[in-house]
Amino acid sequence: MSAVQKQDLTIFSDQSIIPKNLCSNESHNVMLLTSTAATQPLWLINTLVESSIYGHSYSLNSSASSTNTINHNKPINPTSSLTIASFAHNKSFYKSSFDRLKINSNSYKILDFLTDFTMNETLGKPKAKIFENLLKLFPNDTTSTIILEQPEILFSLMGDHLSANELIESFLKPLIKKCGLLIIVTSVELYKLDYSMTKDVTELIRFISFCFHVSLTVLSLQPLQTGRAKDITGSLKITRGGATLDHLSGKIHVIENEYLYLNEKDSTKLFY
């Protein structure tokens, strides 16, 4: 694979992963990152975090050893904040991952919605109160970026039945208004396997449909159709979402593209 030319990740037409002016005005934007159990999104989350903080991803296309020698530049916007909230992983998981990339710990905030979450946050509490408590934990800053991993788990953690509408209206929409960019990370494993129209499946489909419609772009990680390969982990597809970028100056648009990637030993390489 050494002969294959590595490609830089470009999502927007200004050759950036996250445009500098995306979070600078009063707009609220959403990006969607979909993954499967075979192709989990940690490396892409790392890339998005680096791009959000430093304006560039240093870890992508570099070997595991070379990331240690990188001297990160100053954050592009020191006043803006990045919050990552996960329902599937604990704080130490992301902390160790970001420490490995030498990201300054003052640049981000991790909200652990796994450790003791069921016991402390959801059991015996009404839905409205749970959402209110969760929303309080996120900073109210329109220049900030929030990464929300697997919010669909909330469907399972509420004592009463939670509908997609309730999740969207009471949690996702207020969260979008709290930040400049919300990146929703979700698993799409289910939609390949379950075609039944049970109540639970319908609610999950409505949730993912909402995410597609409000997103500027959809980043989709998928394994190869042909199965496992030694030199390719999977593919990253970049497609436009339902939202437009008209509110941004400079006429930026999403570049639809498909990359192959190889993820091994803490390093990820992109190529065509």
Added chain:
Amino acid sequence: MSFRKRGEVLNGREPTSRTIPGREPLNNARRIPGTAAAANGRAPVIRSVRGGQTIPPTARMANLNMGTPQPGHTIPKEVASEDEEEEEALDYINHPGIRPSPVSANLVTSTGSEDLDKVLTHLGLPLGNSILVQEQGTTEFNSILCKLFAAQGIVHNRLDTVPGSKSGNTHLIVLSLNQGFAKELPGVYKGSRKDVKKSMISEEQSKLSVQNLNEQKATPQRYKDFKIAWKYKFADEKKAGKDISNNETEYKGYNHQFDVTSRMIPAPNSSDITFISPIQPLQNVITQVERTIKTHDHKLIRIIIPSLLHPAMYPPKMFNLNGIIALLHGLRSIVKKFESRCVLMGTISSDFVTPLLLVQIENLFDSSIKLEPFPQEMLQFLENVYKAQPNKVQHGLLHVLKLPIFSERGEMRVAKSEWAFRNGRKRFEIEEWSIPVDDADDDSNKKNEQSMNRPEDDPSSKAKKSTKISLEY
């Protein structure tokens, strides 16, 4: 010319191990890379300093209770933390069921099946991780893996302790209503029947009795063996000793072989296993599990959920998303909270649950494998192929869906139809799957070919035949 005998000790000194003056003799304790230096006590302890504050190297260390020094006897902070670190590290070094992963910087523990340990690539299940064993169909191979996992924990617990005493190094938490689970655990494999008989005879002979003493006096053991055979045996032992890899000698008690036809004696008791009912209210289950882990501090905790969502055990409300997923989310939280000394294994029959539920359950486990037993026709085919070697017949395919550590990093580690499993009396074997060549088929093909080339069917042979006939005529 000296008349001193070889074994005689000079100057009446006690025989001691040979040491270099000024140096401490080496002890034979196993050492885990990275922790060996700390155990020595002389080596510097790795620590990071951020903003003038000393931070222990791991989160595990950070959780340690440092204690308050006595008045007038102030221990410097760094020294105190070093001592604590040493104590904590020693537990991990001396635990027979923990070893470092050869492929990552994690500590791992055995699943009870050596082959499954290898399939997981870490030679075990990394601490703070969980594994889900799914099974398709009506067979119960998953329960074997579950029992091996439990039995391995019990054996580790009993390696260093006197049975009945409260101390130990491992504790099991079983989330099941089946209290008989403890009595169904397999015992350690003691060799073939011949070996067992031999060991029983030698045990009998070693007992102190008048008859044995007379026999021993009359014929010493070495005269019983043929001399040449004895030499060969000696040579064989020497040869075998060379083959034993460093790993086997270094981590001797790490994994064991179990005989699934035998039972563990004495059966595990409450000091080995805690049973918790999974169908209680969620709050009670989580609280009880956490309390048990805290009660057995400084022990490795193995949480087991056998036959998850078995309809005979779980009520219908648990088959909803907010039934089972909430429980597993809570358990995942606990495993990650005590990640330095906790592992989880769950088994499930995938036919009992909807794809939606299965995907959500799998999502909450760090690793997942799926057992797919062969249908009857395939088993018959394999039995035909391995007529001479019935022990080679595999029982099904093993698909790897997620591997611990690697999958969450984003590596694609799905391996479908690459492994096959075979459940034997003394081992749950997993080997690379390849479709065997059927020799019987070749024979029948040859026969077919022969029948195809029969003289009646072949026109040229007919001609020959007729020619012959005409000649005879």
